[in-house]
Amino acid sequence: NEDTLILAFESSCDETSVAVIKNGQEILSNIVATQIKSHQRFGGVVPEVASRHHIEQITSCIDDSLEQAGVDYTDLSAVAVTYGPGLVGALLVGVTAAKTVAFAHGLPLIPVNHMAGHIYAARYVQPIEFPALALLVSGGHTELVLMNEPGKFEIIGETRDDAAGEAYDKIGRVMGINYPAGKEVDRLAHIGTDTFKFPRAMDKTDDFDFSFSGLKSAFINTVHHADQIGETLSRENLACSFQQAVVDVLADKTKKALQKYPVKQLILAGGVAANKGLRDRLDQEIQEFPNVTFIKAPLPLCGDNAAMIGAEAYVEYQRKNFVGAKLNADPSLEF
Ligand code: KG4
Ligand code: ZN
Numbered sequence: 001n002e003d004t005l006i007l008a009f010e011s012s013c014d015e016t017s018v019a020v021i022k023n024g025q026e027i028l029s030n031i032v033a034t035q036i037k038s039h040q041r042f043g044g045v046v047p048e049v050a051s052r053h054h055i056e057q058i059t060s061c062i063d064d065s066l067e068q069a070g071v072d073y074t075d076l077s078a079v080a081v082t083y084g085p086g087l088v089g090a091l092l093v094g095v096t097a098a099k100t101v102a103f104a105h106g107l108p109l110i111p112v113n114h115m116a117g118h119i120y121a122a123r124y125v126q127p128i129e130f131p132a133l134a135l136l137v138s139g140g141h142t143e144l145v146l147m148n149e150p151g152k153f154e155i156i157g158e159t160r161d162d163a164a165g166e167a168y169d170k171i172g173r174v175m176g177i178n179y180p181a182g183k184e185v186d187r188l189a190h191i192g193t194d195t196f197k198f199p200r201a202m203d204k205t206d207d208f209d210f211s212f213s214g215l216k217s218a219f220i221n222t223v224h225h226a227d228q229i230g231e232t233l234s235r236e237n238l239a240c241s242f243q244q245a246v247v248d249v250l251a252d253k254t255k256k257a258l259q260k261y262p263v264k265q266l267i268l269a270g271g272v273a274a275n276k277g278l279r280d281r282l283d284q285e286i287q288e289f290p291n292v293t294f295i296k297a298p299l300p301l302c303g304d305n306a307a308m309i310g311a312e313a314y315v316e317y318q319r320k321n322f323v324g325a326k327l328n329a330d331p332s333l334e335f
Contacts, residue, residue, distance in 0.1 A: 003022055003023055003077075004022070004023050004024070004077045004078070004314065004317060005020060005021070005022055005028075005069075005071060005075055005076050005077050006020070006021045006024075006076070006077060006078050006079070006080050006110070006310045006313050006314060006317065007019075007020055007062075007065070007066070007076050007078075007079050007080070007098075007101065007107075007310075008020075008021055008079075008080040008081070008112075008306040008307070008309040008310030008313055009058075009079070009080065009081040009082065009094040009095075009097060009098045009306055009309065010081075010082045010094060010114070010117070010304055010305060010306040010308075010309045011054045011058065011082065011086075011090050011091060011093045011094030011097075012082045012084070012085070012086025012087065012090055012091050012094070012114045012304065013045060013050065013086055013087060013090060013139070013140075013304055014034065014035045014036060014039055014045045014050050014053075014090075014304075015032050015033065015034050015035070015303065015304040015305065016032075016033040016035070016053065016054045016057040016058055016061050016093075016094075017030065017031060017032045017033070017061065017304065017305045017306035017307075017309075018031050018058070018061040018062050018064075018065040018306050019031070019065060019305065019306035019307040019309070019310050020065055020066065020068075020069035020071055020076075020310070021307060021310030021311060021313070021314065023314065024123065024310070024311050024313075024314025024315065024317075025123060025124065025127075025311070025314075027124065027307045027310075028068070028069035028070070028071065029064070029065045029066075029067075029068035029069040030065075030305055030306060030307040031061045031064045031065045031068065031306075032303075032304075032305050032306075033053075033057040033060075033061055035049070035050060035053040035057075036179070036180070038053060039179060040178050040179055043173055043179050044169070044179050045087070045179075047087045047088075047089055047090065048089065050087055050089070050090045051087070051089035051090050051092070051093060054090055054093035054094070055093055058093055058094070058097045059097075062097065062101070065306075073101070073104075073105045074105070076105065076107055077107070077108075077317070078102075078107055078108045078109070078110055078313065078317050078322075079098045079101050079102040079107050079108070079109050079110070080098070080109075080110040080111075080112050080309055080310055080312075080313030080316070080317075081094050081095055081097075081098035081099075081109070081110070081111065081112060081309070081327075082094055082112050082113075082114045082117060082309050083095055083111045083112070083113075083327060083328070083329055083330055083333065084113065084114065084329060084330035084331055084332065084333025085113075085114055085115070085140065085141075085330070085331060085332055085333045085334070086114055086140075086329075086331060087331065088329050088331040091329035091330075091331065092329045095327060095328070095329050099325060099327060103325065108317070108320075108322040109322060109323050109324070109327060110313040110316045110317060110321060110322060110323070111316075111321075111323050111327055112309045112312050112313050112316065113153075113312075113333055113335065114304075114309075114333075115136055115138075115141060115143075115145075115153075115270075115335065116153060116312045116335070117308040117309040117311070117312045118136055118138065118269040118270045118297070118308060119134045119136065119145065119147075119153075119267055119269050119312070120308050120309075120311035120312035120315070121269050121297035121298065121301040121302065121305075121307070121308040121311065122134075122265075122267040122268075122269060122295040122296075122297050123311040123312075124297075124298055124301060124307070124311065125295045125296070125297075125298060126293075126295060128147075128150075128265065128267070128295075129264040129265050129293075130147055130148060130149050130150065130264065131146065131147060131148045131149075131261065131262075131263045131264060132146075132147045132263050132264060132265040132266070132267055133145070133146055133147070133254075133257055133258065133261060133263045133265070133266050133267070134147065134266075134267040134268075134269060135250065135254050135266070135267070135268050135269075135273075135282075136269055136270045137163070137164045137165065137250065137268075137269075137270040137271070137272035137273055137275075137278070138163060138164075138165050138270035138271045138272060139163060139165035139166055139169065139180065139271055139272075140163050140165070140166070141158070141159075141163050141270065142158060142159040142163045142164045142165075142210050142212070142250075142272075143155050143157065143158035143159070144156050144157040144158070144208045144253065144254065144257050145335070146257075146261055146263070150315050150319075151315065151316075151319060151321075153335035154335070155334075155335060156208045156257060156261075157207060157208020157209045157210065157253060157257065158208075158209060158210065159209070159210040159211060159212060160202075160209055160210070160211045161211050161212060161213035162211075162212040162213050162216060163212070164210070164212060164246055164250065164272045165180070165182055165270070165271050165272045166212070167212040167213075167215060167216050167246065168180070168181050168182040168185050168242075168246075168272065169181050169182065170216055171185070171216060171219045171220070171238075171242055172184065172185050174219070174220055174223050175223075175235060175238065175239070180271070182271065182272060182274070182275065183274065185239045185242065185243065186239075186243065186274075186275050186276055186277060188235055188236050188238075188239035188240070189236070189239040189240040189242070189243035189244075189277055190240075190276065190277070191236040191240075192234060192235075192236030192237040192238070192239055192240030192241070193236075193237050193240055193241075194237075194240050194241045194244040195234070195237045195240075195241060196222060196237065196238065196241035196242075197241065198215050198218045198219060198222075198241050198242060198244075198245040199214055199215055199218055199245065200215075200245055200248050200249050200252075201214045201215060201249065202249065203248065203249050203252055203253075208253050208256065208257050209253075210249055210250070210253060212246070215242070215245050215246070219238070219242055222238075223238070243275075243277050244277075246278075247275075247277050247278050247281050250278060251278075251281045251282060251285050254266070254282065254285070255285055255288070258289050258292060262291070263292060264291070264292065264293065265292065265293045265294075265295055266282070266286060266289075266292050266293070266294045266295070267295050267297070268282060268294070268295070268296045268297060269297040269302065269308075270297075270302065271302055271303050271304070272302075273296065273297050273302045274299055274302040274303065279296055282294060282296075
């Protein structure tokens with residue numbers, strides 16, 4: 001059998017996911033067990049609760065993933081796992097499970113960086129061509145990543161405070177929206193108008209960095225002030241004004257990076273890449289760059305999942321980037 005079948009694991013935050021990926025480009029299965037309901041009443045992810053759920057879910061995720069893919073352990077070429085960044089207790093569940101399968105079945109073990117995995121969700125749209133630029137926007141990260149060749153990731157800009165998804169979740173909480181709030185704020189934004197004109201932080205600075213904490217504070221102050229004087233603000237307009245400010249700075253810095261670096265592709269990935277306002281805006285802006293192909297991670301693969309980990313792992317498999325039993329979780333792993 002010439003096909004490469006990788007069993008991939010993802011457990012860095014609040015989704016337990018196991019996938020079987022063929023030749024780095026075909027998803028045979030991608031089981032995602034979400035724990036969001038358990039965290040919602042706390043308004044965010046509780047690390048201890050997350051670890052317990054991963055432990056409870058991981059075995060059935062493996063069984064379901066293999067069964068749905070119609071493959072057996074003996075068909076596998078390798079095992080891959082997210083080993084960081086993320087919650088240490090959550091990561092350890094995936095790492096331990098992956099090590100166990102790898103050593104029980106004599107398979108090579110491939111360590112995958114979660115953020116590199118997000119970028120490789122784009123691989124399910126079309127092959128990545130280098131050099132490429134990625135706008136990576138998630139609950140924990142907001143960065144512009146330059147990739148000059150496979151396996152090389154250079155952060156050219158990043159947030160100095162909150163991640164974009166984190167800002168969505170925090171202002172969503174003020175609006176009484178359940179965690180994670182991004183999707184609902186996005187929905188409301190499309191019905192509203194940008195009446196509040198919130199600040200666009202660092203929009204004109206001569207770098208590729210972002211800042212969202214000032215926007216978050218401006219939003220919260222506006223809502224609290226209205227509360228004090230007994231005024232009710234339009235939720236739709238609040239959401240729209242917030243989203244416009246986020247999308248403006250993300251799009252402007254991305255354009256600036258495209259002007260400086262002549263890349264072949266722009267990749268949009270991470271949980272916030274599901275944002276319709278952001279996808280539409282970049283669709284427009286990319287028209288100015290006829291030599292750049294814009295690849296949006298497929299909507300079902302924007303959030304955390306093991307299919308993206310399997311796609312990145314295939315690149316590592318070809319480079320024979322294998323590890324042994326000493327692989328450990330690295331909660332603050334960087335590129
Ligand atoms: O990548 P991800 O699933 O987990 C991390 O690795 O952080 O990203 C989750 C984040 C959450 O903050 C969530 O609110 C945000 O992605 N998100 C969105 C949308 N869908 C999910 N933010 C804005 N608009 C959306 N449509
Ligand atoms: Zn993620």
